[in-house]
Amino acid sequence: MEPFIRNDQYNFIKRQVQGLVNGHASSNDTNVLKALKSLTQEKVDQLFEELTVEQKQLLQPVIEIRNKEQADDFLLQLSPYRLPFKRVTEQTAKKLFPKVKKLKLPKLEGIDLTTVSYLGWNDSGTNRKYLIVETEGKLKGYFGHFKSSNKKGMCTICNTFGELGLFTAEIKGSTMDAYIKRGNYICYDSTKCNENLTKVEKLQNFIHLID
Numbered sequence: 001m002e003p004f005i006r007n008d009q010y011n012f013i014k015r016q017v018q019g020l021v022n023g024h025a026s027s028n029d030t031n032v033l034k035a036l037k038s039l040t041q042e043k044v045d046q047l048f049e050e051l052t053v054e055q056k057q058l059l060q061p062v063i064e065i066r067n068k069e070q071a072d073d074f075l076l077q078l079s080p081y082r083l084p085f086k087r088v089t090e091q092t093a094k095k096l097f098p099k100v101k102k103l104k105l106p107k108l109e110g111i112d113l114t115t116v117s118y119l120g121w122n123d124s125g126t127n128r129k130y131l132i133v134e135t136e137g138k139l140k141g142y143f144g145h146f147k148s149s150n151k152k153g154m155c156t157i158c159n160t161f162g163e164l165g166l167f168t169a170e171i172k173g174s175t176m177d178a179y180i181k182r183g184n185y186i187c188y189d190s191t192k193c194n195e196n197l198t199k200v201e202k203l204q205n206f207i208h209l210i211d
Helices: 007-026 030-045 053-064 068-081 090-096 190-196 200-210
Strands: 119-123 128-135 138-154 161-172 179-187
Touching (some): 007 030, 007 190, 030 053, 053 068, 090 138, 119 190, 128 200, 138 179, 138 200, 161 190, 179 190, 179 200
């Protein structure tokens, strides 16, 4: 069976699994737990437009999870079926940022591509954050001024509470020489952001804002 679970979908399933563990730990009410399992199954199924028989069989055990050990085993079984982000080489990255003369890249070979919905890294020397995102089947690169907010809040991309920075990019205005700045607060640490992202639509909405 080929991989079919995106990073954001895996994170969503992981969150639902944790909800089941918490539910069993806090309640012995049969009806409550039955409703929780039914709701969990429905939410997981809705993640995918269509599932094969094998894929359904892989996901079906989610409703039987009662404790952390079972949760860990289930998520481990899903891991081989996680879709990787497109491979990015140094040459690819440079083509995505043609206007950046001295592009500082992270160690691309050390990134587990099954754990990311986008590539993001900070360049403290230029106070920039770089993002590589897949839109409509193609990789696109974005960068903007990035300043730590020195406070915690809700990230626009992953919608979770954490350390933020203000990302602002210059966008062409209505006239040839006019530029406007657009952006929002996003996670300072893109690795953590990817770990928390459960809806790729929020990432796409942010990209649409700065594109």
